[in-house]
Amino acid sequence: MTMTIGLDFGTSNTVAVTAAGGTTQPVSFSDDSAAYTSLATVLSFLDKGAAKAPHPEVGPWAIRQFLESLGDVRFIQSLKTFAASRAFKGTGIYGIPFDFEELMATFLRCAFERAGTTFDPASTRLVVGRPVEFAGHNPDEDLAMARYRKAFGKLGFEDILFVMEPVGAAFSYAQSLQQDTTILVADLGGGTTDYSLMRFETRSGHLSASPLGRGGIGIAGDTFDYRIIDNVILPRLGKGSLYKSMGKELEIPPNLFANFARWHMLSIFKTSDDFKEMKKLLRYCLEPDKIETFIELVEEDQGYPLYKSVSETKALLSSSDVAELTFAPLGSDFRASVARSDFETWIAPDLRKMDRALDDTLAKAGLGESDIDRVFMTGGTSFVPAVRRQFAERFGADKISGGNELTSVANGLALIGAREDAADWALAA
16 A cells, blocks of 8 residues: 545535655645645536536536536535435436435545546545534434445545544644543534544553544534625625515515525525515615615626635634725625624624533533543634634633644544554444
8 A cells, every 4th residue: 555545525625635655745636727725515517418428527616617607507515414314315417317426426536636646546545534423314324334435436445444533633633642631622614513522542552532422513614604794795785674565664584685694595596586576676675776786696696706705804804803805796895894803793692502512512421621631623613713712711721722724634534544553543344
């Protein structure tokens, strides 16, 4: 074996890291103009007509295909959330049936084609992160794992190990521990916040990890993005404004603005009956300019560019007290100063819910704050100062650790795969 790949197949983003000769290297997914070490877990298919198979794309290329193509495009995201669902039997894409395994294999095949690393799957060890708990109502974990194995088998991998994602996240850090340690791994991503309680122990020079508890909540970075949109953007698009009906002034239905919670929903909204009704409502609005702007954003598919601008503003607030949000489709002179203090007020209810989810996780494991020796934070949302402060206030700043927040899971998985005792860290087949 000459190479190991650690693969963090995430709900929002996918990261891969190679390990060879004792060193690790993030896999770069690229084209002639850009490269990415974190690939959006989205898949699109462009209809090429009845005589040809639909053309798939992944990551930013799938988003571009979805937004810019003049042809019909099928867009799929959050694929991982269907892994453990028996209700999901598959889907038809332009007359071709795709089960979960084929969708996952198609995504990974396209991703590896975009990768700058050349490897032979038959002689490469693949170490895959497995969530502590799969998403969905009454998830079937055996089904999810069977689907994973079949998908990777379609790609030609023969040496496949599955390791718990929180173990991968904390592995690099745990290697340096001088004593047995109970670690809370807080994985704060785009769609979810996941908590895992792990016990790392060393016996006769052999490091091992045992799970103690798990929990989480469907609140993370995407929710924080929407708080900025809801408080800064939507009032300029007519949220809270009024229209006249039968001599009365009524508020424009707030549910029409809920489509901004996920950028791709605006493209679906564009073809809906609700959007048709909104355009009819325009003539009765008291602030028609705002609603006209709303309609233009939807018709011109500006959902993704808007979220990109908002996400960049949020990132700036991690290092600045104030960040400027600009978005040309709202007007060339549009400028909005977003204060970190206001942002933290907007997300405060979300932070409380995240904290209560942590309460439940600790309680189910029979542990208290004093039982936690270290807190390892990973995922892009761990950069948000209010999030880090909440953990520091609860556990003590001296217990908080992190590093390589965006690649730590895949990096740890790759390191585990390169060990002689890699099989000891893997789940039973």
